[in-house]
Amino acid sequence: MNMERAEHSAIDDSLLRQCVHCGLCLDACPTYVELGNEADSPRGRIHLATALAGGDLELSDEAVRHFDLCLGCRACETACPSGVPYGRIIEETRAHIEARHRRSWLDRLRRSAVLAVFPHRGRLAWLTRLVRALQLVGLWPLVRRLVPAARLFPKLSAGQPLRSSEPDGEAVRRVGFLRGCVSDVVQPQVNAAAARVLRRARVAVDVAAGQGCCGALHLHAGDVDQARRLARANIDAFDGRELDAVVVTAAGCGAAMREYGELLRDDPAYRERAARFAARVRDVTELVEPLLPESGGGQGAGRRVTYHDACHLAHAQGVRSQPRALLSRIAGWQLVELEESDRCCGSAGSYNLTEPEMAAALAMRKVDCIERSGADCVAVANPGCALQIAAELRRRGNPMRVAHPLELVDESLAARSE
Amino acid sequence: MSATGTATAAISDTLIDEIRGVVGAEGLITDPAATRVYECDGFVLARKSPQLVVLPASREEVAATLRLLWQAEVPFVPRGAGTGLSGGCLPLQAPVMVGTSRLRRIREVDVANRRAVVEAGVVNLHVTRAVAEHGLLYAPDPSSQGACTVGGNVAENSGGPHTLKYGVTTNHVLGIELVLPDGRVVELGGVVDDVPGYDLRGFAIGGEGTVGLVTAATLRLVPVPAAVRTMMAVFGSVDDACRAVSAIIAAGVIPAALELMDRLIVQAVEDAYGFGFPTGAGAVLIVELDGLADGVAEQVEAVEALCRESSADEVRVARDEAERAALWKSRKKAFGAVGRLAPNYCTQDGVVPRGSVPEILRRISAVAERQRLRIANVFHAGDGNIHPIILFDERDEDEVRRVLDAGREILEACVDLGGSVTGEHGIGVEKIEQMPLIFSPTDLRVMAELRAVFDPLSRCNPGKILPTPGACVELGAPRRQVPL
Incomplete structure (x- = not known):
């Protein structure tokens, strides 16, 4: 039976068997809370994946629907007492589905369009140039009406490409810096702010040439081969450069890179290098927080900021306290806690492009909480979440600022040194 | 299957x-x-x-x-x-x-009268979260409280680690809104404790969904205790730990929680997480005391003395919230740790009078020896609610059969000692065959007649609680069991 399984399924049975069906994940799952349907819960999806792996369930459109609706936010992993690696299960199930299930042409178009543009910095740069041109000549409102996904684009500004830098005086750390695709193009000010803060923290920054997309979007879409190719390229780019860590400002990229070891476990040439690389990956907030001095009041003083836990930072990487400490201790803002701060905002990589309806419902729930917090600004450490939350705020006509924690730290440090 | x-x-x-x-x-x-x-x-x-x-x-x-x-x-x-x-x-x-x-609405929170009306699908923990700002909480806290819902708690009359001091669900539900199988809506109980007439509320709670569908409940809320202290005592043997439990209760102290872990569990937890339990510890007792700050301080001293009189090798009181959390983690992660000892495990649930805890543990270890199985114990010692965890490998068919036999023998031993076949998991389909062990045919007939008043045509969860010919279930191989 198990041999047979191994042949006709891409889903590792031993992962599925770790689930004891206790249901403690249910209330952590945004789609279950929204719909109340067990098949749209982590436990339900594991149940279905087990049936798929055992060949007991036909891969119908309806069955696939329940996996498509999963955000991959991994909030269930935080809730799970048995340590079920749900993120790996959903990725393997998606690979299983993509290899066997024929989607409608519209669905295929939508999915391939996302992968054709987003992970390619060059194409994304062209797209943003086009968007900026349309915004300048006033045609943007028309586009937004025709293409709902276009609502996600904020007003774009031209950014400077990020370069390697050395701090003044002796460096306390040397880090590689992954620029990321979306972050670097759509919100270049975040990487720029991070680089300035790292410099003040006396960290040398190495923007290694040859780096590229982290592969997260491919992995989430079930394209494991492409994800592996991208992982190898990044490992090659950063290897042998004597770095203390590899940092990134996008939680989604950080989470994906921390799993390169798992991703390349069957690749003898890369297995060990991948594990070493993964062990050095840090979110930029995690790395820089202990290296910065206390705030002397900061320019944020008196103003309130709330913090949204990006799923791929809180659930996938366990980073929760450092961004908060940066906001209050270093930037000097008054931190007000956000209700359901670690519930997914619906961005979830490219989810808001492939599942706009659920994404919109979750964005509304998130921004309801943000508005109730009474904050003047919301801090978010992931570009997807930032775009999603900003778009919903814009839709409501709410001018509240959305910023990466390091942007606020950068402003505060700049104000202090003046 | x-x-x-x-x-x-x-x-x-x-x-x-x-x-x-x-x-x-x-x-x-x-x-x-x-x-x-x-x-x-x-x-x-x-x-x-x-x-x-x-x-x-x-x-x-x-x-x-x-x-x-x-x-x-x-x-x-x-x-x-x-x-x-x-x-x-x-x-x-x-x-x-x-x-x-x-059905997820919290319909009403009445702070002055310390009660809340919530719909059946509201998650247990959400009730406490919703009233926390008023210094109140909903006391029943099953280990699944982050996911289980009030309607299910009412149907199962759920307990939890804090049952010892605070009681189970029925002690905290003033009234329920029940839709009968024919679609009529009835209100059982009320908003105050003493409702005249028959206590139909009490009958429906724990009915496991056989008398209708609960759509909402009026819950009692209690004030958050002013002080909470948690301590751990290490003993050379389970017998010593049980003596301490009896001594604590006899001294008139009612801990908020009193949890016992045996040697196998302690070793597993120590191997997995390194909490610093002494190696060779025969049993570890976790005691939580709550109430007014002064009273709690006195009780901590009393419990410490009683544990030492019962030959405790070591007594440690958590100094701060972090240490307290670590102690509870050792208890709550116990099941996860046991998962490392064997590919599968199966948790039983039974009750014995508190005084018979040492005896049931002896009988459990006799069962383990006879069936050639390893059985670990972690349980609510204060109210004699045992949870033997039977370790096995589901690929070994003979072992699976011995696991099922061992489970039955342990429950029979509980009944023999004057206890019951379930402490908090309910009858469901799992224990329906054991109902005649604790109830006479007349008991069961009266229950059936009473149930028929609500559900005369057996349309509502037929085949549950009361043994009937159609209710026999062939159980498959147990898989890894869930934490409690």
């Missing part, structure tokens, strides 16, 4: 359309891929898929749905979050499942 139910009534397309008219397309699940995930709850040894799952979003939708089912003569089974551990919501002889996952 699958449960053997009697033939079930056919569901016509007309009935499905009529139900859809009540709950809308989003409240109706007919696709076999999606109904399949409802084939079991936290008890996975028996499985059967419903043909149809209905998720009403209001009391009115529940009532209209049940009326349609009643007219069509189709039995149904109510389901909460599906975290139950005895198969209470297995659709054994009912083709339709009615879930409460969309």
